[in-house]
Amino acid sequence: MRLLNQCSASCYIILTALWLGITTLPLQGQPQSNLTQRSELDLVIGDRIGARPRFAVPNCLALTGDTQTEDAATTIASVLWSDLAFEREFLMVARDTTSTIPAPRTLTDIPFDAWRELGADGVVSCSVSRVSEDELRVQARLFNIRSLESAFGVEYSGSLQNVRLYGHQLADEIHRHQTGLNGIARSHLSFISDRDSQSALGLVPDRQTKEVYVADYDGANIRRVTVTRTLNITPNLSPAGRSLAYTSYRSGFPDVVISHIYEGRMDTPAGGTERVHNWLPSFSPDGAQLAFNSNRDGNIDIYIMNVDGTDTRRLTNHPGIDTSPTWSPLGHQIAFTSDRSGSPQIYVVDIDGTGLRRITFESYCDRPTWSPAPYNEIAYASRTGPGFDIKVVDLATNEVRQLTFGQGSNESPSYSPNGRHLAFSSSRGNGDKQIYLIGRDGRGLKKLTSRGNNEMPSWSR
Template sequence: MKHFLTTLLMMGALAAGMSAAVLPARALVEIDVNKGNVEPLPIAITDFLSADALGAEIAGIVAADLKRSGLFAPIDKGAFIEKISNPDAAPRFEDWKVINAQALVTGRVSEEADGRLRAEFRLWDTFAGQQLTGEQFFSSKANSRRVAHIIADAIYERLTGEKGYFDTRVVFIDESGSKNQRRKRLAIMDQDGAGVRYLSDGKAIALTPRFSPTRQEITYMSYESGEPRVYLLQIETGQRELVGNFPGMTFAPRFSPDGQKVIMSLLREDGNSNIFSMDLRSRTTTRLTNSNAIDTSPSYSPDGSKVVFTSDRGGRAQIYVMGADGSGQTRISFGDGVYSTPVWSPRGDLIAFTKQSGGQFSIGVMKTDGSGERILSTGFQQEGPTWAPNGRVLMFFKEEAGSGGPRLHSIDLTGRNEQPIPTANFASDPAWSPLLE
């Protein structure tokens, strides 16, 4: 969906007697992941003017996205003093300063002559009395939710100085039925839980879906043939193919950053598993580990030069890092407990993991050399972290004692903003997409 900075909005600012220059790219919200108590920014998001309820709906999605990030505190609309009747005109800044709205969002939704949706917004710094940015978007009405997510991303980036993550999707395992006869289907949804679509019929168990970083494609594991096998699936067409027919079981697949390889574990008859990579063009495989242990859950660094994985070669599962060619295998975790499902941050600075210790499961992060381990969430059973594309938020699945099944949750790197992701059924194994094009 093409979007662009519109001259129309800038002309509106000039008509209001304001400077057309956008403020310098400074961040009103300072993100310090080690601080642990980032104060959310009070922001007022008015209903977008429209001939129907769509304007209010889009504004509501924008507000929900920003609130869920933990960095923004949308102000209750009942506190608003000014009623915005013309989003092209400058607001009465004093009315917004009185209610401590440090930022203000106004907008309009209309229908073009050709039936397309036109959505435009302005972001204002109320205390500086200036417009920060303004954009307009054209799309079909069917894409109105996505337009709202893109607007939320633009606001997030302008106010924090970092890329947003709202215009993304999550592939996961939808779980229904009794625990003894659980039906596990591949499913995909928006990052906020809306727009669920099923990608498999549930006749065969599907597990560990992972997004390609370069295409609308996922890799996943299925028991369709009776043995676990790794498949590729084109999301839009439904076309799929088997990734090799190896002896033994294949599992824990994940793409390389350039999308040209899949890395995975192969379990042999002796009970040991090792890590292999496959070039998707030539279909040649390369063995990366060769230990008398269980090596599994590989994940590439964002530049593709290294791989993090778990191995019990030291007696219990710990986290190791090696070169992408298998060289220099080095243990980096030394804490109590058992580590699993490590995954490299898109920013390259952290590794997320699951840790089991003292009868509890935890989601945590550590630096890429193993130092600075921090636990973000602990509970009865939780695992499988996946990174938002901006590297600031994790999604994982957790099962509360007595709940009957797992649910998806997100948490930011401060560890203070954990939130459930609504799904119709139980859900597990989430994987976050890159930002959509």
């Protein structure tokens, strides 16, 4: 704890990189060599007529008897079950039900008859062993209960530092193999929070700061990224998840900051000053450019620049206020909020400044986010009374559907990397702002945070 208290901003960035499991936990998927070689179609579990197969995930088998390995085995299975349940591609056998099945002695010791009696179509058998003091080996197989054969196998090895990542990796592999779905279990959310309750430096006494945090998509492993004791808002993770752009008031005025998480350094590519203010950065799909707001030419408009600050150009030029840019999946267009029609509405423009069109026609709309392919829609916050609700407009049909309905104020939507879910902040409940997830169909509401106020989520692609 003493080390954390003495960290500078760059120290926090380095520590965050160490805590992010993707780099520090190199999982190397290796298909099992003794699996039956059959076509991908033959290995898919289910009746293939629309019914979802029922999967079971019992606790992993700990092959070494130390406490860390046993805890890792339990954690990996629990994370895997939750990840598979989240996407709703499979019906999941309840975890407490699996305790009635005899524990296996080996990875392939599967009591097929017992699982069949529980109605399982597939079961994930997993083993965890200690390779060295700080390294694990995880082996997993997905068995088809009806055909009594292994449908899929994989082996991972890596650090003990973040064992949850093994479960996330395995979930994404199973989704890809069984359904062709790009899973999001290894994705991350960035957001802002006042959870550490530090007073702001140089501002009104007792005024609380807002810092940037990063978490796994399911709300676990929350890590603090900034430690400026000022206002830091509107975070946006780069597509590769290695850099984080946000608006910071650390110099007394708003400016765009990019934290290069794994390099321990920060840039201010927009070159803000006491006169030139920059905010609301948004990475392009290839991570090479940023769209952002600036008043550098006298009015608040949208600009585009390379991430190193070169080739800055003005995209919009209107007396109204243009803000909250978000890129289309291919990077050819930008959606944004503008009050040029009198009230804030959502517009779309080509990145060369042509093809401007208005998307929404409501009382007040803000914070658009563009869905990844294959969906072609924009989610946004719409004023529906004293607060806001999350709505989605289909760009092909102009049909609007509403996902939240008046419970608190629901704002700042952000799509998951596969476009099937949205993160947003809501004041429902006791009035504190918290991060929630919801399916693009309006189902599967899930609360992620509870400590302090948490808002402005951004989901890494």
